[in-house]
Amino acid sequence: MKRSPRVVWVEQQVHERYREARILDVGFVGSYDEPFLHNAIRAQNPSSRVVGVDIDITGVVKWRIPDTLVADAAALPFADGSFDAVLCLEVLEHVYPVEQLLQEFHRVLRVNGEVMITTPNAWSWWNVARHWLGGRLASKTQRHVYRSYLGAPDHVRFFEPLSLMNMLDDFGLQPQLVCTKNHAIPFLHRFFPSLGRLDLQFWPMNRMGGYICLIARKR
Numbered sequence: 001m002k003r004s005p006r007v008v009w010v011e012q013q014v015h016e017r018y019r020e021a022r023i024l025d026v027g028f029v030g031s032y033d034e035p036f037l038h039n040a041i042r043a044q045n046p047s048s049r050v051v052g053v054d055i056d057i058t059g060v061v062k063w064r065i066p067d068t069l070v071a072d073a074a075a076l077p078f079a080d081g082s083f084d085a086v087l088c089l090e091v092l093e094h095v096y097p098v099e100q101l102l103q104e105f106h107r108v109l110r111v112n113g114e115v116m117i118t119t120p121n122a123w124s125w126w127n128v129a130r131h132w133l134g135g136r137l138a139s140k141t142q143r144h145v146y147r148s149y150l151g152a153p154d155h156v157r158f159f160e161p162l163s164l165m166n167m168l169d170d171f172g173l174q175p176q177l178v179c180t181k182n183h184a185i186p187f188l189h190r191f192f193p194s195l196g197r198l199d200l201q202f203w204p205m206n207r208m209g210g211y212i213c214l215i216a217r218k219r
Helices: 005-017 036-044 057-063 099-108 125-132 143-149 161-170 193-197
Strands: 022-026 049-054 068-070 083-089 109-120 173-181 211-218
Touching: 005 036, 005 083, 005 109, 005 173, 005 211, 022 036, 022 099, 036 049, 049 057, 057 068, 083 099, 099 109, 099 173, 109 161, 109 173, 125 143, 161 173, 161 211
Parallel strands: 022 049, 022 083, 049 068, 083 109
Antiparallel strands: 109 211, 173 211
């Protein structure tokens, strides 16, 4: 399976930063055919203990992966300081409000533990060009216009890097690393697979990828 730049970034960062660590993967089931990224992280980091939680009862029961359980990220069933890292990959855009999740992440992390977040980028060049600057749109105030900007029917909010970093800092999670990944035009890479691996890390495109990829440390 070809890895998108976002997935490659997650795998590399977890492997380099969280060796022999206790890792909590929040929302591990996801919306794909299988929890491939969770399984890859487990396989690539055998010296770490990876625990998965998800509110999707059907998915958790279906996959029956060791050390996974049904739980609400807003009320995690773990003691304070239980983990070295929390992974929150493609989750925040599905949750409103997110403040209680950030409080829980801060609580279950040890001091200097880290949270890794990936989430769609509201400032991505494709979002801005298609959904905001697109001249074919009759009105920027019609619901179908701003709902499409969210990216998917089950997305309830979107983020851009600066406000997300500011929110994390308010909850005692100090940003350490931020970048954006996935610069391809959605759907076009199905016909031209190499486009799906575009990773334009030069200014200003390095600010305008489809996903925010961020790591913040507990103070």
